[in-house]
Amino acid sequence: MPNVKTKYIFVTGGVVSSLGKGLTAAAIGALLEQRGLEVRMQKFDPYLNVDPGTMSPFQHGEVYVLNDGAETDLDLGHYERFTSGKLTKLNNLTSGQVYETVLQKERRGDYLGATVQVIPHVTNEIKDRIYIDNDDQVDVVITELGGTIGDIEGLPFLEAMRQFALEQDPNNVLFLHCTLLPYLKAAGELKTKPSQQSVAKLREIGIQPDILVCRTEVPMTSEMRQKLSLFCNVPVKAVIEECDVETSIYELPLSLRAEKVDDLIIDKFNLSTKENTMQIWVDVVRRLKAPSHKVEIGVVGKYIELQDAYKSVYESITHAGISNDCSVRVVRIDAEELENEGTQLLSSLDGILIPGGFGDRGIEGKIAAAQYARENGIPFFGLCLGMQIAVIEFARNVAGLDKANSSEFDPETTHPVIHIMEEQKELTTKGGNMRLGAYDCALADDSFSYHAYGTLEVMERHRHRYEFNNAYKDTLTEKGLRIAGTNPDKDLVEIVEMPEHPWFVAVQFHPEFQSKPHAAHPLFANFIAATLKYKK
Ligand code: GLN
Numbered sequence: 205m206p207n208v209k210t211k212y213i214f215v216t217g218g219v220v221s222s223l224g225k226g227l228t229a230a231a232i233g234a235l236l237e238q239r240g241l242e243v244r245m246q247k248f249d250p251y252l253n254v255d256p257g258t259m260s261p262f263q264h265g266e267v268y269v270l271n272d273g274a275e276t277d278l279d280l281g282h283y284e285r286f287t288s289g290k291l292t293k294l295n296n297l298t299s300g301q302v303y304e305t306v307l308q309k310e311r312r313g314d315y316l317g318a319t320v321q322v323i324p325h326v327t328n329e330i331k332d333r334i335y336i337d338n339d340d341q342v343d344v345v346i347t348e349l350g351g352t353i354g355d356i357e358g359l360p361f362l363e364a365m366r367q368f369a370l371e372q373d374p375n376n377v378l379f380l381h382c383t384l385l386p387y388l389k390a391a392g393e394l395k396t397k398p399s400q401q402s403v404a405k406l407r408e409i410g411i412q413p414d415i416l417v418c419r420t421e422v423p424m425t426s427e428m429r430q431k432l433s434l435f436c437n438v439p440v441k442a443v444i445e446e447c448d449v450e451t452s453i454y455e456l457p458l459s460l461r462a463e464k465v466d467d468l469i470i471d472k473f474n475l476s477t478k479e480n481t482m483q484i485w486v487d488v489v490r491r492l493k494a495p496s497h498k499v500e501i502g503v504v505g506k507y508i509e510l511q512d513a514y515k516s517v518y519e520s521i522t523h524a525g526i527s528n529d530c531s532v533r534v535v536r537i538d539a540e541e542l543e544n545e546g547t548q549l550l551s552s553l554d555g556i557l558i559p560g561g562f563g564d565r566g567i568e569g570k571i572a573a574a575q576y577a578r579e580n581g582i583p584f585f586g587l588c589l590g591m592q593i594a595v596i597e598f599a600r601n602v603a604g605l606d607k608a609n610s611s612e613f614d615p616e617t618t619h620p621v622i623h624i625m626e627e628q629k630e631l632t633t634k635g636g637n638m639r640l641g642a643y644d645c646a647l648a649d650d651s652f653s654y655h656a657y658g659t660l661e662v663m664e665r666h667r668h669r670y671e672f673n674n675a676y677k678d679t680l681t682e683k684g685l686r687i688a689g690t691n692p693d694k695d696l697v698e699i700v701e702m703p704e705h706p707w708f709v710a711v712q713f714h715p716e717f718q719s720k721p722h723a724a725h726p727l728f729a730n731f732i733a734a735t736l737k738y739k740k
Pocket residue numbers: 559560561562563587588589590612667668669670671
């Protein structure tokens with residue numbers, strides 16, 4: 205049942221997609237945490253996939269993985285980086301999940317002969333989720349709706365939000381609408397009409413936004429604020445300017461604070477909270493803006509042209525830069541291009557990182573990059589597929605295992621140094637069938653990894669099907685590969701290192717899912733520290 209104490213914020217988006225609505229929601233979460241409130245964030249996605257795990261990076265960008273193994277929208281990555289609330293599979297609801305549940309209930313006969321309909325059965329399922337997620341009674345639940353107002357798929361979610369607001373005390377629910385003010389160069393002005401129409405569409409459904417957050421390239425005039433206020437029926441002080449940030453997304457909490465968004469929310473909810481010092485964010489931005497050092501690292505991947513495919517990797521690199529007082533220029537290198545043009549593409553780099561991936565395209569280019577890093581003493585960091593690549597490269601070029609490979613890329617290889625485990629082979633469906641979520645990893649005490657973490661036991665998140673083949677453990681370690689981390693329960697190799705190298709660490713997991721701007725992941729931080737130390 206609804207909890208009387210908890211307040212609810214619903215974040216919607218209008219005019220265009222890719223507005224940065226997820227970031228805005230996350231930054232507002234950060235602002236409220238700075239006021240001493242406990243915040244829980246969740247994302248509702250109107251698509252019919254049960255989760256984004258089966259979607260291509262071209263469709264969806266990164267699939268973000270939580271501790272419990274949920275494969276979620278990348279906005280949950282922003283939520284975890286900006287706020288400290290725990291997230292689970294309950295924090296990302298898709299239409300696919302809603303319909304799956306409704307249809308299961310119908311088959312079980314739970315609806316007692318009723319005609320099953322969008323209202324009330326689908327909307328009830330959505331409303332239940334808003335409540336369920338709040339078992340532990342946080343102060344504020346922020347629910348972001350994916351997509352843009354006007355999308356057919358979004359309607360059941362908006363209807364559920366409208367009904368939810370109706371069931372609550374009016375002071376417990378706040379609607380925040382993010383919109384775009386296009387700038388017309390020829391006219392030299394920002395245009396408000398698309399925002400007016402987007403809000404009109406919301407009001408048609410029965411939702412009146414309390415706050416309007418306007419994305420804009422240039423500052424708004426006070427006339428513009430008044431116009432938006434009048435036409436969108438929002439008080440002038442609740443028309444918020446969100447100008448493009450100068451250097452980094454981590455400036456966003458500060459710019460929303462400057463517009464007093466947290467005060468608006470706290471007033472509406474009648475909460476009494478502490479003052480906002482924004483200390484964490486002031487520090488993060490200060491360190492980001494005036495770094496003392498500079499390094500250049502190459503990310504060798506397959507989806508390099510996509511802004512979002514390696515989102516958390518890029519963010520973690522930024523965090524590691526902040527913690528090392530260093531600006532990190534990331535050179536994105538297409539693994540296939542490396543196959544064609546050779547490793548001279550890598551010659552100016554201070555470090556090389558190979559992120560995760562699936563399928564055999566670009567694999568040989570990545571192997572060449574790992575070899576180049578190993579032979580030239582360039583700090584190397586391999587993530588998931590990047591670790592498998594490092595093992596294949598070492599097996600072929602150091603241990604002399606001709607044509608060693610992963611059975612993912614060459615099922616007939618004579619040396620499957622990376623292979624699929626029996627339990628994985630038996631799974632036939634595509635969704636949710638990888639090794640997913642957090643697993644323990646025990647570290648070797650003489651390793652780079654141990655020095656980075658400063659502890660012998662860690663927990664890291666996974667998303668893969670293939671594993672290091674333990675049949676090759678002795679052969680490879682005798683040739684000098686160090687097994688620096690293993691999962692004690694399943695005896696799986698989690699980290700390999702090259703002890704003779706300045707810094708060569710490759711991990712089967714995804715450390716990028718546990719890094720924050722003010723608390724860089726230890727392996728990322730150490731990787732960037734090594735690039736600085738060994739910089740040419
Ligand atoms: N394709 C590899 C596997 O499934 C690596 C996956 C990844 O990098 N996330 O094991």
